[in-house]
Amino acid sequence: MGQEHARRISLISGVELAGFVHPNGQRTSPAGLESVPWEPSIESLLRQTPIDGVIISTPNRCHAEYIVECARRGLPVLVEKPMTENLADAISSLKAIESAGIPALVGHHRLYNPIIECAQRLLSSERLGQLVNVRGSAKYLKPPAYFVDGPWRSEPGGGPLKINFVHDVASVMYLLGPIEAVQAIASSTIRRTPVEDTAAVILQFESGVLGSFMISDCSASAESWETTAGENSTFPHHPNEACYEISGTRASLKIPTLELIEPVAGAPCWTKPYERHRIAVLPADPLTRQLEHFASVISGEAKPRVTARFGAQVVAVISAIEESILSGARKRVQPCG
Numbered sequence: 001m002g003q004e005h006a007r008r009i010s011l012i013s014g015v016e017l018a019g020f021v022h023p024n025g026q027r028t029s030p031a032g033l034e035s036v037p038w039e040p041s042i043e044s045l046l047r048q049t050p051i052d053g054v055i056i057s058t059p060n061r062c063h064a065e066y067i068v069e070c071a072r073r074g075l076p077v078l079v080e081k082p083m084t085e086n087l088a089d090a091i092s093s094l095k096a097i098e099s100a101g102i103p104a105l106v107g108h109h110r111l112y113n114p115i116i117e118c119a120q121r122l123l124s125s126e127r128l129g130q131l132v133n134v135r136g137s138a139k140y141l142k143p144p145a146y147f148v149d150g151p152w153r154s155e156p157g158g159g160p161l162k163i164n165f166v167h168d169v170a171s172v173m174y175l176l177g178p179i180e181a182v183q184a185i186a187s188s189t190i191r192r193t194p195v196e197d198t199a200a201v202i203l204q205f206e207s208g209v210l211g212s213f214m215i216s217d218c219s220a221s222a223e224s225w226e227t228t229a230g231e232n233s234t235f236p237h238h239p240n241e242a243c244y245e246i247s248g249t250r251a252s253l254k255i256p257t258l259e260l261i262e263p264v265a266g267a268p269c270w271t272k273p274y275e276r277h278r279i280a281v282l283p284a285d286p287l288t289r290q291l292e293h294f295a296s297v298i299s300g301e302a303k304p305r306v307t308a309r310f311g312a313q314v315v316a317v318i319s320a321i322e323e324s325i326l327s328g329a330r331k332r333v334q335p336c337g
Contacts, residue, residue: 106311
């Protein structure tokens with residue numbers, strides 16, 4: 001993800017990539033950026049050049065350390081998702097950010113996708129009526145090489161809940177509001193590793209909306225954001241598949257197809273027909289839009305859109321899901337301050 005950010009920075013007017021930091025001394029410059037300086041620490045980079053903001057795109061376990069260091073130096077940050085590896089680190093990082101008063105964003109980049117923005121406008125318009133439920137899938141089939149290249153992905157903390165589903169949690173929270181409780185079960189029947197390969201999750205939102213999600217990285221399925229949204233050319237695009245459906249008392253909305261399902265005439269009823277039509281949006285790269293927003297935040301022209309408090313609350317939801325899997329019980333989501 002660091003390289004993905006680096007490639008896009010040159011596309012943004014008035015923004016310059018000051019340098020790379022890698023504490024282990026590794027150097028892998030994206031094509032065309034070989035001349036950008038590398039340093040072993042933020043401190044050493046600061047001695048070479050002024051820095052206005054930092055993108056933290058390290059392994060998850062390092063996020064909290066760098067957040068605190070940036071907060072101590074008063075540097076605005078964009079930290080990749082999840083904000084931190086665990087809830088304790090999320091809470092301590094949030095305190096450091098808010099005590100220092102630095103602007104901070106969490107890299108839930110899907111929230112900058114025009115599809116999600118359009119869905120949010122529809123939900124706010126009450127066209128669906130009073131919202132009732134959300135049904136979602138995050139299902140894909142990861143090849144063996146994926147786990148060979150990253151052995152940590154077969155260890156606790158490396159399963160599809162923290163790697164992938166964290167994105168979906170952020171998306172539905174952005175659209176439907178805070179989640180107050182969860183219940184979940186998980187299995188590793190297929191891969192037989194210490195980490196889940198499949199999970200089923202129930203979400204209870206503060207608004208009363210209920211949600212259900214099926215998550216799996218060993219399912220031969222096209223029902224995931226990666227394969228339905230057309231956001232990332234690495235994945236095949238299945239434009240007629242949807243991974244979320246949000247239902248209200250008047251209509252339902254499928255995402256990312258933006259297919260609206262409404263009664264043909266009059267009040268909706270199960271004995272009456274429904275019609276379907278799609279809402280068109282102009283596509284845009286959410287990662288680039290996120291960086292443009294970060295530049296505006298650094299310059300003081302905008303307030304953070306995906307805040308550290310929001311990112312910490314996403315971590316709290318994932319933590320509650322993990323606790324529910326271990327205990328077999330419904331778990332309340334801990335508020336982050």
